[in-house]
Amino acid sequence: MNYKENKQVLLALFITMIMMATTVFTYGQTTINPDTVCANATGEQYFVTNTPTSTYQWTITGGGGALQTGQGSNSITVDWGAVSGLYPNAVEVIESNAAGCPGAPVLIDVFVLDLSGNPIGPFCAGDPTTPLVGNPAGGTWTGTGVVANAFQPSTAGVGNYVLTYSMAGCNTTINVIVNNGPVTGPIQHY
């Protein structure tokens, strides 16, 4: 490519970037479909770009979801249920303009994520490292004595600990106890 061709390519790239930026600015799309929410989440806010003269009809379907506030406006809050799973088209909005003419429905799927952690322990201070298991798999464990998604009683030491399993912004916890080992006295000879 000569200098002139390079210049044309750069110009086309620049225009494309401007168009992409304009699209993002106009619609502000940040949520990937399906959207993920935590089980029993409350006050989850959903919104579309507002047109002041429009009204918005929202419908929540499945996932134990219930619309709490904002019906008619461009922004609502939803409380979700406890049952984990993928709920297709769980959130729907239909915009109507000032003349009452509806636009095309806009939908998003919702995955309700219910995390749990398998209980472990109780341990003695010298017990070996035990793997931590979360459901569904793929999350991250944190807390005292946690090393690479496993619990090390010797690192934690004696005590009661709360370990947290996290995934996609959701958390769950388990309690772990590390006890003292028996203290044995010196050997006596009667």
Next chain:
Amino acid sequence: MKKLLVILCLFFSLTASSQCISNQSFTIAPLGPYIPGQVVTVNYTLGNFTGINVNWIHAFQINLGAGWTNLTPILAPGNPFGSTGNWLWDLQNTYPSGFNFGPGWRFVNTGNAGWGTSSSGPFTMSFQVTVGQTCTPDNLNISIQVFDDCITGGWSNGNCCIDPQYNIYNGVVQIINPTTSNINHY
């Protein structure tokens, strides 16, 4: 003599099928196309009405497509050198001939009922009309029809019966459905 007969035959042939209206004009503001809720003002002038065989003018009917609503008169036609009476805004009137008129202006001759007016114009009038709230591309045609004795039954020497309606606007409601962005979740 033969030539005179030919000329007379030609004259009556022409008058029997002639239009009595001429020099029509209009303005419309704003110009189309139109969206729901828009208010449009129409000014219409009939420059001249030639009442062949003493057929007097009776009425101006405003024909509107189904997409229009709230038709409102602003200025009634004048009656220069015409008969005693006035132009009445009327939504509906049934003439002696059975012709069903309306909406528009019809002349009420207070001296001789049912005669219309002897005025030959010019007649200038204006009205407003609003595009209805709709989600479908409804018809927005506007036209004016002029009626005289021939149609109303005010005078039996029929003529001016074929004056065509005068088109002012042809179009449909422009529907702009909203385009909604994707759903976002905070």
